[in-house]
Amino acid sequence: MGAISGPVKSPSKFPSARLSVEMLKNLSSSFSKKEIEDLVSKGPSVSPNQKYLSGDETESVGRLARVSLHAEKIFGDHDKAAHWLRKPSRALDQQAPIDLLHSEIGAQIVIDLLNQLAYGMFI
Numbered sequence: 665m666g667a668i669s670g671p672v673k674s675p676s677k678f679p680s681a682r683l684s685v686e687m688l689k690n691l692s693s694s695f696s697k698k699e700i701e702d703l704v705s706k707g708p709s710v711s712p713n714q715k716y717l718s719g720d721e722t723e724s725v726g727r728l729a730r731v732s733l734h735a736e737k738i739f740g741d742h743d744k745a746a747h748w749l750r751k752p753s754r755a756l757d758q759q760a761p762i763d764l765l766h767s768e769i770g771a772q773i774v775i776d777l778l779n780q781l782a783y784g785m786f787i
Contacts, residue, residue, distance in 0.1 A: 682716040687725050694746050695762075703728055703765055716744060727771045729760075731778075738778045753777070 691700055704717070704724045717725060735745035752758045755777055764770030 681722065682719060683722045683725055684716055685714055687717070687729070690726060691725065691732075694742070695728070699762065700725075700728070703762075723768075724766075727768065728765055729772050731765060731774050734775055734778055735761075738782045749774075 669734065704721050716722075732745065735749055736742050739745045741749060749762045750760050751761050756764065756773070761774040761777065764774050
């Protein structure tokens with residue numbers, strides 16, 4: 665059997681995966697500063713000297729980017745995807761999909777809804 669040889673590092677020895685603040689600038693072409701701040705930070709905004717986002721901020725930015733890219737793939741157009749993410753949906757009890765992106769569960773609901781649209785399911 666192929667056993668792993670050598671010392672195994674504890675998880676605390678690995679650097680945490682964090683995104684740079686530059687990623688926020690990339691999202692600002694699609695989302696307003698307020699939309700990004702509402703999703704990303706529950707506390708004070710990112711400071712001008714800050715180079716990396718916190719772990720929670722990184723998860724939020726990654727979630728927003730992932731869902732946004734999936735919406736663009738489904739709609740085939742950046743502007744249509746951005747409009748859909750902001751528009752209240754009957755399938756979401758009149759909430760806008762972007763409003764569900766505060767959690768991974770909410771993001772998965774939005775992705776599932778996008779997939780239903782892609783496959784022509786009535787929602």
